[in-house]
Amino acid sequence: MNYQIKSITAQNGGPTTFNGTNTYILGNNNLIIIDPGPDDNQHLENILRNVENKNVEHIIVTHTHKDHSTLANKLAEITGAKKIGSTKYFIKNQEKNSIINFDTEFTPDIYLIDQMVIKTEDLILKALHTPGHTSDHFCFKEETKSKIFTGDHIMGWSSTLVSPPDGNMGDYIESLNRIIDQGNNEYFPGHGDKITDGKRYTEKLLQHRTNRKQRIHELITLGNKNAEELTSYIYKDIDTRLLKYATLTILAHLIDLEKENFIKSDGTNNTETKYRKI
Numbered sequence: 001m002n003y004q005i006k007s008i009t010a011q012n013g014g015p016t017t018f019n020g021t022n023t024y025i026l027g028n029n030n031l032i033i034i035d036p037g038p039d040d041n042q043h044l045e046n047i048l049r050n051v052e053n054k055n056v057e058h059i060i061v062t063h064t065h066k067d068h069s070t071l072a073n074k075l076a077e078i079t080g081a082k083k084i085g086s087t088k089y090f091i092k093n094q095e096k097n098s099i100i101n102f103d104t105e106f107t108p109d110i111y112l113i114d115q116m117v118i119k120t121e122d123l124i125l126k127a128l129h130t131p132g133h134t135s136d137h138f139c140f141k142e143e144t145k146s147k148i149f150t151g152d153h154i155m156g157w158s159s160t161l162v163s164p165p166d167g168n169m170g171d172y173i174e175s176l177n178r179i180i181d182q183g184n185n186e187y188f189p190g191h192g193d194k195i196t197d198g199k200r201y202t203e204k205l206l207q208h209r210t211n212r213k214q215r216i217h218e219l220i221t222l223g224n225k226n227a228e229e230l231t232s233y234i235y236k237d238i239d240t241r242l243l244k245y246a247t248l249t250i251l252a253h254l255i256d257l258e259k260e261n262f263i264k265s266d267g268t269n270n271t272e273t274k275y276r277k278i
């Protein structure tokens with residue numbers, strides 16, 4: 001099966017989005033759109049220009065962070081496509097998940113479940129539940145051409161933000177292993193360029209997380225620390241706009257280490273919570 005893949009980057013570049021969110025249009029005549037992106041008129045126009053009056057069958061959302069999903073409702077209305085996504089695992093506490101806003105307006109016509117198959121006459125995608133960055137995150141594998149659309153699970157420019165309480169480092173690491181188990185594939189991420197050597201790339205990401213976990217454990221062994229203090233030890237020259245995201249990712253590691261009984265806290269699990277060795 002041969003089919004076209006078009007990538008359109010939204011104009012929402014920034015410290016957490018790199019150049020902007022990538023929207024993918026797949027297929028020859030019956031199209032699938034993955035991650036419609038932010039609710040932005042210029043981006044909507046660019047998408048529709050690339051659709052060229054062809055039939056859009058499905059609009060798929062990898063996860064419900066606003067920069068990926070908010071255009072879905074409008075685009076579905078214009079094209080008549082069915083929206084496919086997941087809010088099933090979504091934590092509705094906006095306050096606790098306020099760093100990156102979730103899209104509470106996204107209403108899928110079809111709810112994703114793991115291993116679900118999405119078919120057009122041009123291609124077949126298989127949904128892989130990959131929680132960690134968010135609990136509702138899915139990647140999509142196209143097997144005949146060994147491609148995976150990786151959303152924010154694996155990105156082409158930076159390691160992924162894992163922000164508690166919805167983000168979960170234990171789940172994230174498990175989901176990296178799940179993608180490694182898919183063999184070698186080419187990745188099309190939600191931000192950044194495509195990744196040709198996917199398996200090796202993910203193995204490196206996994207190694208990075210393992211090293212980070214070890215380093216955090218070592219630092220706690222030397223004295224009680226919270227996520228903010230650890231961030232200043234670990235990230236020496238960080239862009240200050242990224243500081244709060246780095247701190248949350250460190251917190252995700254701390255929660256994971258506590259769950260595995262390496263360290264202990266008073267159970268409050270915020271960025272000021274002190275963790276101690278066991």
Ligand SMILES: [Zn+2]
Nearest residue numbers: 063065133152
């Ligand atoms: Zn995201």
